Amino acid sequence: MAFILRGAADVRPHESIIMKALIDWFDDRTGFKELMHEALYERVPGGARWRYVWGSTLVFTFTLQVITGFMLWSAYSPSTRTAWESVYYIQHELTLGFLVRGVHHFAAQAMVVLMAIHLIQVVIDGAYKAPRELNFWMGLVLLQIVLGLSLTGYLLPWDQKGYYATQVTTNIMSATPIVGDQIQTLAQGGTEYGHLTLTRFFAMHAGILPTLLVAFLAVHIYVFRRHGLTVHDENHAPETTFWPDQVLKDAVACLVVLAVVMLLAIFKGVELSAPADPSVKFDAARPEWYFLFLFRFLHFEVVNKLGVTFGAIIVPGIIMGVVAMMPLTHKYLGEFGHTLNKSFTWLLGAAIVVLTAMAIIEDREDESHQAALAEAHRDGARALELAAGPDRIPVDGAVELLRRDPFTQGPRLFAKHCSACHRYNGHDGRGTMVVDKAGIAAPTAADLGGFGSRDWMRSVVVDYANHFSWQKNATWFKDAQKAEAAGEDVTYLNPDDSEMASWADADSLRSADNADNLTALVEFLYSEADAGYKPLDADERAAFSNPLAADPALVGTGRAVATEGAWAGDLQGSSCVDCHTSIGEDFVAVSDDDADGYPTLAKYGSAVWLKDFIRNPGAARHYGEKNQMPAYSPQQLRDDELDLLVRWMTGDYLPSEVHDYENRLEDLSGSLPTSSSAGSSAPTAAEE
Amino acid sequence: MSDAEAPAPSASADPPAVDPPGRRELLAAVLSFLLGVVPAAIGGLFFLDPILRRKTDSGSGAGDQTMDGFVKLDITPENLVEEGAPVASTVIADLDDAWNRFKDVPIGSIWLRRQQGGEIVAFNSICPHLGCSINYRRGENDFHCPCHASSFDLDGATANDTPPRDMDSLEIVVATDGRPDPNGTELWVKYQNFRRGTPEKKPI
Ligand code: FES
Numbered sequence: 001m002a003f004i005l006r007g008a009a010d011v012r013p014h015e016s017i018i019m020k021a022l023i024d025w026f027d028d029r030t031g032f033k034e035l036m037h038e039a040l041y042e043r044v045p046g047g048a049r050w051r052y053v054w055g056s057t058l059v060f061t062f063t064l065q066v067i068t069g070f071m072l073w074s075a076y077s078p079s080t081r082t083a084w085e086s087v088y089y090i091q092h093e094l095t096l097g098f099l100v101r102g103v104h105h106f107a108a109q110a111m112v113v114l115m116a117i118h119l120i121q122v123v124i125d126g127a128y129k130a131p132r133e134l135n136f137w138m139g140l141v142l143l144q145i146v147l148g149l150s151l152t153g154y155l156l157p158w159d160q161k162g163y164y165a166t167q168v169t170t171n172i173m174s175a176t177p178i179v180g181d182q183i184q185t186l187a188q189g190g191t192e193y194g195h196l197t198l199t200r201f202f203a204m205h206a207g208i209l210p211t212l213l214v215a216f217l218a219v220h221i222y223v224f225r226r227h228g229l230t231v232h233d234e235n236h237a238p239e240t241t242f243w244p245d246q247v248l249k250d251a252v253a254c255l256v257v258l259a260v261v262m263l264l265a266i267f268k269g270v271e272l273s274a275p276a277d278p279s280v281k282f283d284a285a286r287p288e289w290y291f292l293f294l295f296r297f298l299h300f301e302v303v304n305k306l307g308v309t310f311g312a313i314i315v316p317g318i319i320m321g322v323v324a325m326m327p328l329t330h331k332y333l334g335e336f337g338h339t340l341n342k343s344f345t346w347l348l349g350a351a352i353v354v355l356t357a358m359a360i361i362e363d364r365e366d367e368s369h370q371a372a373l374a375e376a377h378r379d380g381a382r383a384l385e386l387a388a389g390p391d392r393i394p395v396d397g398a399v400e401l402l403r404r405d406p407f408t409q410g411p412r413l414f415a416k417h418c419s420a421c422h423r424y425n426g427h428d429g430r431g432t433m434v435v436d437k438a439g440i441a442a443p444t445a446a447d448l449g450g451f452g453s454r455d456w457m458r459s460v461v462v463d464y465a466n467h468f469s470w471q472k473n474a475t476w477f478k479d480a481q482k483a484e485a486a487g488e489d490v491t492y493l494n495p496d497d498s499e500m501a502s503w504a505d506a507d508s509l510r511s512a513d514n515a516d517n518l519t520a521l522v523e524f525l526y527s528e529a530d531a532g533y534k535p536l537d538a539d540e541r542a543a544f545s546n547p548l549a550a551d552p553a554l555v556g557t558g559r560a561v562a563t564e565g566a567w568a569g570d571l572q573g574s575s576c577v578d579c580h581t582s583i584g585e586d587f588v589a590v591s592d593d594d595a596d597g598y599p600t601l602a603k604y605g606s607a608v609w610l611k612d613f614i615r616n617p618g619a620a621r622h623y624g625e626k627n628q629m630p631a632y633s634p635q636q637l638r639d640d641e642l643d644l645l646v647r648w649m650t651g652d653y654l655p656s657e658v659h660d661y662e663n664r665l666e667d668l669s670g671s672l673p674t675s676s677s678a679g680s681s682a683p684t685a686a687e688e
Numbered sequence: 689m690s691d692a693e694a695p696a697p698s699a700s701a702d703p704p705a706v707d708p709p710g711r712r713e714l715l716a717a718v719l720s721f722l723l724g725v726v727p728a729a730i731g732g733l734f735f736l737d738p739i740l741r742r743k744t745d746s747g748s749g750a751g752d753q754t755m756d757g758f759v760k761l762d763i764t765p766e767n768l769v770e771e772g773a774p775v776a777s778t779v780i781a782d783l784d785d786a787w788n789r790f791k792d793v794p795i796g797s798i799w800l801r802r803q804q805g806g807e808i809v810a811f812n813s814i815c816p817h818l819g820c821s822i823n824y825r826r827g828e829n830d831f832h833c834p835c836h837a838s839s840f841d842l843d844g845a846t847a848n849d850t851p852p853r854d855m856d857s858l859e860i861v862v863a864t865d866g867r868p869d870p871n872g873t874e875l876w877v878k879y880q881n882f883r884r885g886t887p888e889k890k891p892i
Contacts (some may be wrong), residue, residue, distance in 0.1 A: 308884075
């Protein structure tokens, strides 16, 4: 290499002369040679060492943040209706957006970790001692600035996670004595979160804090150079200079940081949870992992007894105070002070590790937190799916996409209004088991997990008694049976003792001759429920092919079975229409006088049927006198809510690939006492 | 200007023509100070807007039974059974956010319950501890906040030491056509948020 260079210089000597002249001219006017010399040829007594790399890695990581930050800035739009949306666009549509955001996200975390290491190193090496105490304090200020950057950055995507976690932080600010309210209002840009919270956080994050950081960093490095390295062991190796020995080590360390950050960005990725919605509870809120220890600390009841101000402000303030006093501790107590400082650092570190681990382990074991997390992931994934969907994001924001999405709202409405009696695949609709004082509660009405599906229809036809057996857990059922046993004349719905169950008992229904007929009947019933997405937009509707559509050929045969009794064997001539006179017709909400006395099966399981049923289950066209379900008036369940609930149950939403809640029917039947009549004969999962 | 022409203070024959150095220093200092302070003051005051700005709508008489500041709920009194499980209701109203007005959007959520004796109580669902959301736990039959495990009884009273105060109760009025009427069929709530983390309940 050296040979080649020398050779090149030999070949064109005049070029190197020109170069030298240029450099001299430039140096004459700027003095950069001396500057470079000073920067690169700093003495490193005791030789280059790995323990000196931390400062450099921090400068490098900050540079990384500036570059990726400016790029993110070029596509980010701070307002409550555009922040999440623009971050979505950065992450999922812009070239390498996921990488730029990913690097920014993980480098921010790396910075916190590196700062902690840097601080520990400084304390261990005693680099905080006079005359470096001023620089130590500046380092602590830098630490605060970096934490401020991470805090402000966490909110900017305006997703549920950042929104709720940051709320806790700004609420903590309000616990500051005397000026708490004002601080909080200033940070938020008002009394509540809104557009101005974002614009102000963004100004802090991208403008004010980085400027302060650069200013303090410049002085920090200048003062550091003034005092030189704190050398642990002068005789470790022969003295060298910063360039190239230490630079090499620094560069390797920075490369490791870069590699780790990139690998995390590529393989782990950054989450974007659902768009922030103040009206949607978010029980999974947690701060960034490096604040978890503080979060866990605030969890102790004793800490809370002393007040939020004590736990969240006074204690952290005292700890920072002790750290800041370290140079003085050493000054007045000498080497003992240094030992004290080191012990304090290790103790603090251990406490942080223990509290963090506690928080993580407790969350892992906390079923309701896991359920909240599952819901948060489901919402987040769905929001991304809708944003990328054919309708894109409306101007009123992605939050409206979710508010109008049956897949998102259905489970919540089900949990709120239906899960006191019904279950959905064993859970409450949101993936959580329903509990009462005694533990997992037995449902007292049908499990609606597979409502309207082929399996549901088949089960209703051939296994009627078992299909509706959950209601035997209900008090009304037990009371009615008691009354009946006492010889009273009671009208109630007994699945074991019903016309439908005895009809379904016929052997020929299950005979091989009727297998095809039964399948056709099921397909016909399934087609009546008309499951699947029905886009509002006409073009979209025309282009959409419904994966849930019924097989038309089978439906034709099935219709003949249902309305003409086209069975084989004994069942021949016995059709559904004998009792359910309106089967196969359009649904009409006939008056009680006109009802046929059997539950109407006109468009059974469809949106129009379901809506009418939920509003009037006790009408003669449904269960009449035998009904036990409360009617849901628009005061309890608004029309738009009913619509969302019903569309969810009938699959009328943009089809989703999002991982849905697990089927928990087994958890349910497994947990119920065997004495429970329905427990052992629980219907199998509606979906195979 | 060549060195030779540089006026030496001692060479000045006409002292009043040149200000004494003391005065010039003072002037320079004052000017520099102003140059720094004026822009900083402008910027600072702008930044302080959130606490300087006067609230536009405040102080509707709380005692007089006008329905100012009250929001009508979807839910009606007959939906609340005495001593039943608390019922969650979303408060829908217009929301002003800086330059935007959002029409009829959810602005918050409340818990409603009819106490023994028939009285209806309403609580803001925001936790007085640090602002997470309070849930109703069917298993324990209590209110619970999952963030730092605050618990409350069904009447909103604290049930452990975590929360600094009881749940924030809200004024609620039974009405007919927007006028208070104990036998009415409408529920109106005065939806407010309160400072979190403090023992006193201070509206924000
Ligand atoms: S916010 Fe509710 S317990 Fe802390």
